[in-house]
Amino acid sequence: MSQQMTGAKMVVQALKEQGVEVVFGYPGGAVLPIYDEIFQQNEIRHILVRHEQGATHMAEGYARATGKPGVVLVTSGPGATNAVTGITDALMDSIPLVVLSGQVPTFMIGNDAFQEADTVGITRPCTKHNWLVKETDKLAETIHQAFHVAMTGRPGPVLVDIPKDVQFATGTYVPPQKARTDHYAPRVKGDLAAITALVEMIESAERPVLYTGGGVINSGPGASQLLIELAEATGFPVTSTLMGLGAYPASGKSWLGMLGMHGTYEANMVMHDCDLMINIGARFDDRITGRLNAFSPGSRKAHIDIDPSSVNKVIRVDVPIIGDVGHVLEDLLKIWKSRGRKTHREGLAAWWQQIEEWKAVNCLSYTPSKDTIKPQYALQRLEELTRGKDRYVTTEVGQHQMWAAQFLGFDAPNRWMTSGGLGTMGYGLPASIGVQIAHPEALVINVAGEASWLMNMQEMGTAVQYRAPVKQFILNNERLGMVRQWQELLHGERYSHSWSESLPDFVKLAEAFGCKGIRCDHPDELDAAITEMLEYDGPVIFDCRVEKHENCFPMIPSGNAHNQMLLGEADTQGVIGASGAVLV
Amino acid sequence: MSALNIQQGSSKHSAYDLRDPYSEVLETHTLAVIVDNEPGVLARVIGLFSGRGYNIDSLTVAETDHKGHRSRITVVTTGTPQVIEQIKAQLGRIVPVHSVNDLTVEGPSVQRELALLKVSGKGDARIEALRLAEIFRANVVDSTLESFVFEMTGAPEKIDAFAELMRPLGLLEIARTGVAALARGV
Numbered sequence: 001m002s003q004q005m006t007g008a009k010m011v012v013q014a015l016k017e018q019g020v021e022v023v024f025g026y027p028g029g030a031v032l033p034i035y036d037e038i039f040q041q042n043e044i045r046h047i048l049v050r051h052e053q054g055a056t057h058m059a060e061g062y063a064r065a066t067g068k069p070g071v072v073l074v075t076s077g078p079g080a081t082n083a084v085t086g087i088t089d090a091l092m093d094s095i096p097l098v099v100l101s102g103q104v105p106t107f108m109i110g111n112d113a114f115q116e117a118d119t120v121g122i123t124r125p126c127t128k129h130n131w132l133v134k135e136t137d138k139l140a141e142t143i144h145q146a147f148h149v150a151m152t153g154r155p156g157p158v159l160v161d162i163p164k165d166v167q168f169a170t171g172t173y174v175p176p177q178k179a180r181t182d183h184y185a186p187r188v189k190g191d192l193a194a195i196t197a198l199v200e201m202i203e204s205a206e207r208p209v210l211y212t213g214g215g216v217i218n219s220g221p222g223a224s225q226l227l228i229e230l231a232e233a234t235g236f237p238v239t240s241t242l243m244g245l246g247a248y249p250a251s252g253k254s255w256l257g258m259l260g261m262h263g264t265y266e267a268n269m270v271m272h273d274c275d276l277m278i279n280i281g282a283r284f285d286d287r288i289t290g291r292l293n294a295f296s297p298g299s300r301k302a303h304i305d306i307d308p309s310s311v312n313k314v315i316r317v318d319v320p321i322i323g324d325v326g327h328v329l330e331d332l333l334k335i336w337k338s339r340g341r342k343t344h345r346e347g348l349a350a351w352w353q354q355i356e357e358w359k360a361v362n363c364l365s366y367t368p369s370k371d372t373i374k375p376q377y378a379l380q381r382l383e384e385l386t387r388g389k390d391r392y393v394t395t396e397v398g399q400h401q402m403w404a405a406q407f408l409g410f411d412a413p414n415r416w417m418t419s420g421g422l423g424t425m426g427y428g429l430p431a432s433i434g435v436q437i438a439h440p441e442a443l444v445i446n447v448a449g450e451a452s453w454l455m456n457m458q459e460m461g462t463a464v465q466y467r468a469p470v471k472q473f474i475l476n477n478e479r480l481g482m483v484r485q486w487q488e489l490l491h492g493e494r495y496s497h498s499w500s501e502s503l504p505d506f507v508k509l510a511e512a513f514g515c516k517g518i519r520c521d522h523p524d525e526l527d528a529a530i531t532e533m534l535e536y537d538g539p540v541i542f543d544c545r546v547e548k549h550e551n552c553f554p555m556i557p558s559g560n561a562h563n564q565m566l567l568g569e570a571d572t573q574g575v576i577g578a579s580g581a582v583l584v
Numbered sequence: 585m586s587a588l589n590i591q592q593g594s595s596k597h598s599a600y601d602l603r604d605p606y607s608e609v610l611e612t613h614t615l616a617v618i619v620d621n622e623p624g625v626l627a628r629v630i631g632l633f634s635g636r637g638y639n640i641d642s643l644t645v646a647e648t649d650h651k652g653h654r655s656r657i658t659v660v661t662t663g664t665p666q667v668i669e670q671i672k673a674q675l676g677r678i679v680p681v682h683s684v685n686d687l688t689v690e691g692p693s694v695q696r697e698l699a700l701l702k703v704s705g706k707g708d709a710r711i712e713a714l715r716l717a718e719i720f721r722a723n724v725v726d727s728t729l730e731s732f733v734f735e736m737t738g739a740p741e742k743i744d745a746f747a748e749l750m751r752p753l754g755l756l757e758i759a760r761t762g763v764a765a766l767a768r769g770v
Contacts, residue, residue, distance in 0.1 A: 124627060125635050129679040132623065149679055183620075184679050309673035312666060 003174075007136040007167040008033035011100065014143040016043055017176050020071050022062060022437055023047070024055040028075025029115060030102025033167035047437060047466060050458035052079050054430040056086020056157075057456070060095045061434030064417045065392055067220060069096040069150050070434065076102045077115030080161075081122060085424060088126040090157040092421025093243060094218055096150040097157035099127075100143075105165035106134050119161045128156030134163065136171030144179035153186030154307040155218055186306060190323030190331060198278070198302045198319050199336045205276035206347025207299075207354075208236045211259065211288075214243030214420070215281020215305060215325050217413045223326035224413045227280065228252065230333060234343050237355060239267035241282050242405055243420045250409030256355070257364075260288040261556050262402040265363035265565055266355055268554070271296055272562035273354075279303040281325045284314040285421070286583075294561030304328045363554045363567055364406055373523050375400060375475045375546040379407035379447070382473060385530050390442045392435045394418065396428040396452030399481035399552045404447040426455030429472060433459060436468040443471070443534065450476040450543075451500060460513040463539040471533050472541045477548045478503060485551050489572055506543035513541075521545035558583035612641065613668050613688040614695060614765045617657040620680035621647045628678050629657055638663060638671050642697075642740070644762040654682065660763050687765050695765040699743045704731040705754035713753045720746045731756070 005013065011034050015023065024047045027035045038046050049055040052074045059070025070090075074083050080101040090097045104113040120132045129149050133139045139162065146158045202208065210231060216223050224247045231238045231254045238248045239259040248255060257264035259271055271277065277299045282288070284303075289295045295315060302319040303311055311320040321328055336342075366376045393408055394417040395401040401418055410416045417435060419427035432446035446453075453474050463470050483498040510517025516536050520529035520543070533540045555566045559580025566572055619625045626645055633640050642660040647653065661671055668686070675684045687693040701722070703713045713732060717724065722736035731754075736746060740763060747758055 120624060121627070124624065125631055130624075154677075183682065186677075307673075307677060309670065309677055311673070313670055313673075316666070 003172050004170055005173055006033065006037075006170050007139050007162065008037045010136070010140045010171070010173050011143065011162070011167070012037040012041060012044065013173060014140045014176075015071065018144065018147045019068070020044055023071045023073050024049055024058045024062070024434065025073030026052055026055060026075065026079060028079050028102060030076035030104060030164050031073060031079075031100075031162075031167075033164065034073065034100070034102070034162075046073075047433075047462065049430070050461050051456065052082035053085050053426065054433075054456050054459040054462065056083050056090065056097065056099070057424070057427050057430035058434030058437070058459075058462075059097050060086060060090050060093075060427070061394055061417045061431030062438045063090075063095050063097060063434075064217075064431075065414050065435040066438045067414060069098050069147060069155075072097060072099040074099065074101050075115065076104055076119065077117045079115075080119040080159075081117055084122060084126060085422075087123055087157045087159065089419050089422040089424045089427065091126050091128065093419065094155050094214060095157065096155035098143075098146050098150050099123075099157060099159040101159060101161050102167070103132065103161045103163040106163045107165065109163065119159070123159045126157070127159050128154075130159040130161065132161045132163075133166055136166050136169040139166060139171065141174040141179045144174070144176045145181055145184075148179070148181040149184055152184060154215075187322060188306065188324035188327050190304065190321040190328035192331065192335070194319055194321045195328060195331050196335055198321065199332060199339060201276050201300060201302065201319065202234060202236075202278075202336060203339070203342040204344055206344050207270075207274045207351045208234075208276040208278065208348075209256075209270045209274040210236050210238045210248075210254075210278050210280060211240075211271065211282055212238060212244045212247055212280045213241040213282025216244055216247035217281075219281065219325035221413060223281075223324075223329060224248070226326060226329035226333060230329060233333070233341065234336075235348050235352075236278075237270055237352070239263070239270065241285065241288060241420070242418060244282065245405060245416045246410030246413045249411035251411050258405050260285075261290070262406065262552055262554065263556075264406070265361050265554055265567065266358040268556065268562040268565060269358045270355060274299045277301045279305070279317070280329070281305065283310045286314075289314065290556045291559055291561050296562070361567070363565075366550075366553075369547065370523065372547045373521065373526060373544060375403050375477070375550055376407055377523060378473075378475060378526060378544050378546060379403050381526050381530055382445070382447075383408050385527065385534065386443060386445070389534075390439075391415065392417070392432075392439065392442055392444045394428040394431040394435060394444070394446045396446070396448040396455075397423045397425045398449045398452055399485065399550075400447055400449045400452075400475045402482075402552045403475075408447070425452035427452075429453055429456050429470075430459045430462075432470040432472070433463050433466070433468050436463075436470050437466065440468075444469075445471045445473050448472055448474045449481055450474050450478065450503060450506075451480045454504075457509075460510075460515065460539065460541070464514045467538070469536075469538050469540075472539070473533070473544060474506065474542060475544050475546045476503075476506070477546050477550070479548055481550075482552070484549070488549075488551070489557070506541050510541040513539075515539040515541065517541050517543065519543040519545070607665050610662050610664060611668060611688070612660060612662045613686055614693065614763060615659050615661065615672065615675070616685045616687055616765060617659065617675055618682040619655050619657060619678075620682070621653045621655040622680055625655070625680050626657070628680070629659070629675065632674055632678065633661070633671075636670075636674065638667065642762040644764055658763055658765050685767070687767055690767060692768040693765050694768060695739050695763050696737055697740050697743055697763050698735070698737045698761045699747070700725070700759045701734045701736070701747060701750055701755060702731060702757040703734065703750050703754050704756050706730060709753045713750060716746070716749050716753075722746065
């Protein structure tokens with residue numbers, strides 16, 4: 001068989017050979033040859049989005065829910081610039097994306113041609129790597145390299161910019177096996193001496209904690225299993241960042257809940273008072289650490305991370321281990337077992353006793369209401385009514401996101417998709433569609449706030465077109481809730497532009513899109529309404545009218561330490577000083 | 585992870601641990617970065633420095649292996665020990681970067697820079713400029729009745745010193761290449 005073909009055909013061929021089943025995209029002048037090839041085949045499914053940002057978030061949701069790279073196809077100029085937010089989001093959260101963008105023909109590059117943008121220049125700082133392909137002969141190999149880079153080491157987004165003349169021209173196709181990818185080969189095995197040093201610390205620690213992150217999930221389901229084994233075998237408590245939820249099951253006996261700014265009291269107190277902190281695939285993000293010079297002052301710290309630049313970036317650690325979480329945990333368990341499975345039993349018993357006291361604070365309690373739906377209550381009911389189902393949850397960004405992290409439990413990895421690092425409002429709806437495309441039979445719920453949801457609401461059209469029965473569970477407080485909360489705590493209750501007048505009627509909006517709309521504004525009707533949503537065979541927009549001025553607690557105010565948490569309204573007077581106010 | 589030359593045993597991956605890690609003292613380091621000579625690679629390196637707020641004191645780049653399309657970027661940067669380590673790690677994870685070597689901590693190295701200095705003057709000043717140039721082993725590469733262009737090669741400090749001496753003698757312009765550096769020995 002001849003390996004001569006057009007660039008456009010090469011793109012489709014390369015995607016097939018990379019095992020791609022779905023592409024999220026939007027056509028335009030500079031990618032028409034590729035769309036023509038897509039038209040003439042049936043193996044790769046194309047999902048037509050309504051906005052390129054939607055395509056990137058769908059691909060992120062797809063990637064997060066499957067462990068496979070998400071593939072995006074956009075045109076030049078505005079197609080590419082619209083994708084930038086999603087690409088940046090994927091970079092911050094280490095999500096593998098392969099973005100293919102059309103470009104004006106090579107001979108027009110630099111002439112301010114119609115729909116020309118310097119796409120590789122614009123996306124250079126927000127991709128793991130990107131390429132402008134100027135010769136058709138190099139196109140297939142570049143695409144294979146792009147997949148390799150996106151998936152190897154710390155995953156991330158890559159972009160291949162393909163001028164239109166390169167798509168039309170004929171060249172030689174290079175299959176994946178012959179593509180040169182060897183030079184990018186980040187190390188996956190951790191150093192055994194360092195791992196042994198950590199084992200010694202595990203054996204003597206009296207107040208340990210496993211602080212886990214998205215790296216566990218990125219390492220694959222095997223890593224989550226090893227984490228569970230480590231936690232069960234040692235009896236060490238486990239907490240996780242927002243990105244790592246589900247790696248250790250929320251129903252597990254060592255689970256403390258999420259840590260950080262809106263984490264649980266017990267998780268943050270454990271982080272503050274521990275004597276051994278084992279960071280597994282997390283990155284000491286500022287949402288986690290609080291005030292740096294008060295961060296876990298009495299602990300020795302180990303850090304397992306595949307990215308050397310994550311180590312000692314924010315927090316100086318005693319034992320850095322550079323490698324893939326799965327590989328390192330495997331070696332760690334092997335060495336620990338071979339040395340007799342030792343832990344400091346008395347110390348651990350006392351530690352757990354202390355933890356139980358912290359748990360007894362019941363930090364997630366809130367004031368219930370008989371007349372108004374409290375957002376926490378809505379999520380508790382959602383959790384109750386979806387327990388045991390094959391459930392995937394995405395979120396938008398804000399208060400509802402934190403409440404979802406607090407009140408929904410995840411017992412398996414790849415079930416929780418949220419924008420952590422970049423905090424992208426508008427992520428959840430498209431992400432939920434991407435998840436549903438990957439798992440057509442599963443229950444996919446986007447826990448949303450009405451403000452975030454409106455940012456990419458056009459994607460409901462995509463959900464309807466592809467019969468993706470995503471459930472949009474909108475906690476509608478008619479406010480930009482997290483902004484409002486900060487204005488209350490920091491800016492003298494001057495609510496500058498943090499509410500929405502003239503919100504749409506979400507039920508009518510649903511009807512306009514051709515899906516189902518449900519409104520609920522009373523706690524007594526909530527269970528029936530949620531059940532109606534779950535039982536409806538199709539996309540649903542659920543307008544859950546909740547308490548307008550509810551605050552999200554616990555909260556570590558900016559510039560404070562882990563042991564200076566606000567647990568409720570009574571704690572909030574004058575809590576954020578001038579130095580904290582400049583932080584975000 | 586090969587790009588950043590981390591020894592087996594990542595906890596002791598550089599001379600970092602020999603210095604005070606909490607030091608706020610600024611150090612100047614010379615890094616040799618071997619990269620694929622592909623479009624945009626310099627922009628990636630420079631973008632890293634500007635995007636993350638690191639300093640570039642000097643930067644030179646040229647293809648050093650024409651057959652293998654490899655370039656050597658020599659960058660002199662200033663920061664606290666933690667920042668220097670972060671710069672090296674960040675450079676190391678750029679995909680077309682093959683290796684990052686810190687010539688300042690990895691043993692003795694030689695550093696050289698080339699400079700062209702235009703000095704104008706008449707009479708005694710002109711003679712004095714020529715005399716000093718001889719001491720500094722600077723060559724005259726252009727001469728008019730009222731000016732010289734000196735070429736000199738040396739460590740950056742030597743060029744600084746020569747330029748300081750030329751200033752009162754009529755230094756008009758100076759062009760410097762930035763530092764090229766190699767580790768000593770094999």
